[in-house]
Amino acid sequence: NSDVFAKDLLFATLDPTMRKIVLPGGQSVILSDTVGFISDLPTELVAAFRATLEEVLEADLIVHVRDIIHSDTEAQKKDVFEVLERLGVKTDDEAGYLEVLNKIDLLMADEKLIVLNNAERHENSIAISAVSGEGAEAFLALVEKKLTAKQKVISIDLPAADGATLSWIYRHGNVLDRSDQEDRVTIDVKLSDEDRGRLEKMLNITL
CATH class of the missing domain: 3.40.50.300 (P-loop containing nucleotide triphosphate hydrolases)
Known part of the structure; x- marks a missing residue:
């Protein structure tokens, strides 16, 4: 259409x-x-x-x-x-x-x-x-x-209130599993090496 x-x-x-x-x-x-x-x-x-x-x-x-x-x-x-x-x-x-x-x-x-x-x-x-x-x-x-095919699975724990990062992960990765706690969210996601590097810079961590 x-x-x-x-x-x-x-x-x-x-x-x-x-x-x-x-x-x-x-x-x-x-x-x-x-x-x-x-x-x-x-x-x-x-x-x-x-x-x-x-x-x-x-x-x-x-x-x-x-x-x-x-x-x-x-x-x-x-x-x-x-x-x-x-x-x-x-x-x-x-x-x-x-x-x-x-x-x-x-x-x-x-x-x-x-x-x-x-x-x-x-x-x-x-x-x-x-x-x-x-x-x-x-x-x-x-x-x-x-x-x-070339993406790797990583597990990441985030504050439930961090909607911007969660949205970014869903846009750029293939979310395999998600576990919601009271104030935390744990996500298993497949990301390319490039996007994993971008996420590390965003959060200032090493995945």
Whole structure:
């Protein structure tokens, strides 16, 4: 139900669109929709694209949304990989890459079954329909699994009145368990090394 302009036109938009989404475990992440890629991108345009693709270079996870019904879908995938490599992005980093096979709602039943079966055999691939919402929950679960794979579980005890820190933990981590006492809260949470470092600075402690 997005109101973002979408049209089958070259350079319909050069501005990335960002949205906050909440993963099944409660962690909030920013989803950045970059410009579309084209084949045989001229060298002089790579620099311009680099500016619009800064989010890709800094992303914790690259989600490659493919038009699975397009007759040249495999060639399009190759084009995307070539542009990413020219931008300095490693395309063989399975931990930081997720392939989304979109538009399964437009496939015939037998074709859809083949795509679904192929996606199930690859842990870095998932089939969805952005229109019908089919596969959306599984997509979010897979995003969460990939983003939390390198996170470590820590246990932290906080004053119950420290709502700001509690809110920060829920936004940046995957809370596994919570125990509330009269004036204290104990939380088991999965955090990345970067966020754990930020939390240590916030609280002036070592976790």
